[in-house]
Amino acid sequence: MSRGPASGSSPTIPDVARRAGVSTATAARALGGYGAVSAAAREAVLAAAEELGYRRNELARSMITGRTNTIGLVIADIENPFFAGAARGVSDAAREAGYEVVLTNTDEDPDAERSIVRVLLSKRIDGLIVAPTSPDAEHLVAARQAGCPVVLLDRRLEDFAVDTVLVDNVAAVRDVVDRLVGAGHRRVAMVTGALSYEERRAGLPGISTGQDRVDGFLTALADAGIAEPTTYLRTGAHSPEQACALTEELIALPDRPTAVFASNSRVALGVLKAIREAGLEVPRGISMVGFDDADWTSVVTPPISVVAQPAHALGRQAAELLLARISGDEEPPRLHMMATNFLSRASVAPPPPES
């Protein structure tokens, strides 16, 4: 019997070739399923590979082909169910196309994002899907220049024109406000993780999605003839706890809001908690609407009306666009807006009579 590879290390193509009694070129062709190989040679090689437990070293292969069949997914918060759903959408589409996805989490930290992108590029991934955590696109521009296509998910970047997949946040929030105003509310609050107007004017780095939702809120209120639309706007809610504290403030106001809009499902959790702890009843004492159809929103009493994003479809779409770019698509970049869906449940009622 021919000698196997040095024990400890994995068998290589020369090991397989030796055992099958062919050249490494023939073995490589049989193993790779390319080029021309006689049936006899192929069988001998495959058998030898089986016996040796050969596994191709993708690293070596990628060095030659320049492709890794892997895409990098950089999301901002893996504990946000929206991103978990989007990540599944990306993975499903990628896997169908024979690609693996490397999922990474920035935790909304721009430095972490830069470093992650650098590492992914050095591993020569074929493309990148990112939910950017700051308006600074320098590292993404660099990635693109290095030949790595980039698709943006959930968040636009003014300075970086690439395929971007998200929902029409302005319209979705306008719709929420219209419904609330339509139900008779005039004192409508919003709790969000976005920046305040002062912060934006001061040039702090904000995220398009948060800003769009705030803009939708403010313009809809203004259009409804409400004088000071920012009165009940509370920004900077980056966790359920912060959202809870901000909502407590709102509830403590002399003219407290009669309806609260929560800009994502983690904020909604904090809003609901504050409402509960204040002893108010939804919707009789106060109305509320959330963003993102987190699983718990339909189970609480009352079920919360929300704007549902097609998280899975957004992820899938982002992956498909990226895959097309990887395959050489040179069309000008587009903004892909998908529809949201208002799920009317039982958390909205007219304002309480005494207000």
Added chain:
Amino acid sequence: MSRGPASGSSPTIPDVARRAGVSTATAARALGGYGAVSAAAREAVLAAAEELGYRRNELARSMITGRTNTIGLVIADIENPFFAGAARGVSDAAREAGYEVVLTNTDEDPDAERSIVRVLLSKRIDGLIVAPTSPDAEHLVAARQAGCPVVLLDRRLEDFAVDTVLVDNVAAVRDVVDRLVGAGHRRVAMVTGALSYEERRAGLPGISTGQDRVDGFLTALADAGIAEPTTYLRTGAHSPEQACALTEELIALPDRPTAVFASNSRVALGVLKAIREAGLEVPRGISMVGFDDADWTSVVTPPISVVAQPAHALGRQAAELLLARISGDEEPPRLHMMATNFLSRASVAPPPPES
């Protein structure tokens, strides 16, 4: 000025060396921070690298060193907050040690798991953390034989003795049942995704964690002198919807249970929904306890008492053990059990008087 690399492709060490006027060996040493390089040479090389925008090709480097500084994390359900938390723990610990983590999701599909492990191995990751989705450990045994250390997270494998990190599920559930029995309950139900006893006897592949929780439930009930502990056991709840349906069945029983234990937070969601839809009040009409401190459990009314697992710490521990193995730790494998914490909230009361 010296010529740069062929445009389009990334600059390589020879490109940098040429521009700095040194050999590739010297450039490689300066860039890699190893070996001996004069200050002058180092500066010239670093400057040239900067100008060219050189980024090391980690693929090529890994081929030489045999290390990728990457660990693979294979979890079963990314939409389960427990796994999301554990994944963050793994990432935090790995990143601190200079490792990247490749996160993948099997969706509880053993075939997907096998295929994912194969791909990860072919990419020559340095180690693997997996929450196995079936008792079949063949592919993991193979990984280990190929020199890739493996650590198990959340789930034991009888046939595969490696470091395993989880909680004492039997004890945790026994504790829940004891509390319920202590409050006066005799008709205690459990809804779980685990296999039934029949399925286990028929040799179907089950997961240790589910089985342990069922065992804890059954033995605690038997110890409390309850005759037919399986009466209110409902298995096969793999989604909130299925859990909801099973709970509806339980509630429809002539002698319906007075307390329900949900074996994880997604099951708890379905259980709560069914209870709500049946018009029962927690805890006055029925008591309930969940597993895993999902964020919504403290926000619903009443807040649900749960067994909290230290998800983040479990992930971190798994990563640290794996990193130690990668660094050559040869100790015999151990089972690391971390403590759970019963969070007593407001979902448990004595059984309703009429029952």
Added chain:
DNA sequence: CTGAAAGCGCTTACAG
């Protein structure tokens, strides 16, 4: 401290 050269495990023209 520096450089020429071999080699990691593959793929791929190029001849035959």
Added chain:
DNA sequence: CTGAAAGCGCTTACAG
């Protein structure tokens, strides 16, 4: 259809 050989971008003894 098959094989000898070059090469992907690095690292690393080995001389000097």
